[in-house]
Amino acid sequence: MKSLLIALYAATAVAAPTPAMTPVAIDTYMRDALEATGLPGVSVVVTHGGKVVHAAGYGHDSQGRAVTANTPMRVASVSKSFTAIAVMTLVERGKIKLDEPVAAQLPGFRMTDPRAARITVRHLLNQTSGLSDTTVDIRELDSSTSLADYTARLADDGLRADPGTRWEYCNVNYNLAARLVEAASGQGFGDYLREGVFGPLGMKSSAVSDQVVKPADGHNSIFGAWLPRPELPAFLNDSGSGGVITTAADMGKWLIAQSGNGHPLVKRQSLETMHTPTDLRDYGMGWGLDQETGQLTHSGNLFTYTAVEAISPKTGYGIAVMTNSAALHDDTYDIMLGLTAMSEGRTPDRPGGGRHLFELVLGVIALVALGLGTVGVVRARRWAALRTGKPWWRTGLRLVPMIAPAAVLAAYPDLLSFLMNGRTVTWAQLTYFPAPMSITLLVTALAGVLVAAVRICVLRWGGPGRSSSPAGPLRAPVPGRN
Incomplete structure (x- = not known):
């Protein structure tokens, strides 16, 4: 698998953009997509190699302002790839050991289950730690006030499986990873991302706190009507699992870096480690791998926002789609698939309708x-x-x-x-x-x-108005009578 990824990365350097992926073509597709899906607002960025092909916004926010490439939105679980690279920068500096137990590197982390002592940092990022929503109190964790508080509340919880034996998507993995970044760097998670990830990439409108960057109001669809709503209160600020707020313009810089171009945050080997899936699941570190196409993707779903990111080592294209809305059907993924089809020279399906x-x-x-x-x-x-x-x-x-x-x-x-x-x-x-x-x-x-x-x-x-006569309304009908 690693040799396949290396070959795909090598192909990135010589891949030529298809004629269809022009700013005009993307803009035409996105305007049609906005009409077809009825989304209140959507922003998109497409990159190729080390350049942004197109970044724009469509629709409006709850205040009637036009959504642009610079409109901040929550990207939910797309945040996991940012947390993963934050960890990998510290791994390269020798501050975090990828294959050593988390408990030995994170003061305050303990659980009632003795197997938790065997969870490594790699297990957290690969979602193979054995942690599960079924064995931790998610409601209690959602009321946490900090990553340190979040970690301490795990003390009376356990694991669902032995570390390294089962893949299960669980936000706790990435919130622990974010807390580990704090312990290893001596900085708050948001501060470390600003100085170690967002800053070097020039992502000036990105943060992991709505006290730093205010996202556009989110929406829910109620039988076809979009209603603006505040995001459901939970542990979001400084969260490693879903706290990132960013813009399409900033995501363009992120996708370029993740494609192995632009400003290198980590060595190529570390990038490949993040993008390589385990034997248990087609999931690396904050990225899932499509075995058929080789495309790396990760979607994000909160209660009033949806997002998706994708990079294709085969074609060199990167795509991010973000909306200030959430519904029963995720239109961002459909739009991403349409843009992917265009990048491969295929005619995209018209999204919408779901x-x-x-x-x-x-x-x-x-x-x-x-x-x-x-x-x-x-x-x-x-x-x-x-x-x-x-x-x-x-x-x-x-x-x-x-x-x-x-x-x-x-x-x-x-x-x-x-x-x-x-x-x-x-x-x-x-x-x-x-x-x-x-x-x-x-x-x-x-x-x-x-x-x-x-x-x-x-x-x-008998209910109101019941007759006392034997021939009243509760009398059984007599056969042969009208």
Whole structure:
């Protein structure tokens, strides 16, 4: 694998840009993408070798200001590649030992699980430490006030697997790595990034704190309407897993450096180490590898922002797409794939439609549930009349489909957590970009519970206006009579 990457890096130096990847062509594609996706705002940068081909912004922020290449946005987990290179700069200086235990290099790091003493720095960056959302208290960690506080709160947590034996995506790995940068450098993580990464690259509008760089307001899509919302409170400032705020213009400088051009932050060997996947997963250090194309990518998803970065050692192109919004469908990745196709001389697919389709289907389901619920309540007496004299358990079975959505709603966060391989999901999170799905489930559950409750009341007590006559509304119908 390493020889493949070296060959691809070598090809970068001689790769020629395809005619299609001109600023005009990219701009045309992006304007079409903005129209097709309906995103409130998006910024993009495309690099080739050591040059920026095109950097621009499209759409508007919540204040009606035009999004430009200099509009700051949160890039979420794209931050991990920045944390990884910060660590590697200290590895090259002998301040951090990549294959030595973290516990021996990070004062204050301890866990109840004795296996944690075997976690190395490489394990953290490769996401193979054994740390998991299922074995640490993510809610407690999200209320941390600093990386030191965050690290201390891990003391009563454990591991899911032996270090080095299982790949699992877990933000704790990169927040520990950020704390390690602080311990090794004697500086705050944000200060070290500013002086050791952002500064040397000329990324003047980048930071890991919204107290330093104010990002554009984020948005959520609620059945097609974009609503501006503050990002969900969590451990974001100085976070190594998702704290970076940057611009398309700055990301251009970053992509050039990650492609092995421009200002070298680390030696070529260190860059290759970051980009080389493990045997457990096609994931290096803050970068995933597409085995078919050789393209390196990493996406980022917060609750009101999405982003993606990609570099292709084969073609020499780098791409970053950032939006001030989050929805059930990630349009940034589709846009990146379209730009990748252009860079390879292929015709890109028109992005968009995924969010519209998902939310349309969910909206229709909610309206149907509301309609069926109304009919169910109106026809409660007729239903109860048909159930009179029937065994109670048969009546109970008839009610199960009505209350099933409520049972799903009660288990909603845990169910999604299971489907996401144990990633922690909270009720607060479900009110952000998953809101259309949450609203649909809530409407369906309430409609079902209301119908079941009304039918039980009518069956048991007859409900308002019940007749005392044997021929009243609860009397079973007589065959042959109108």
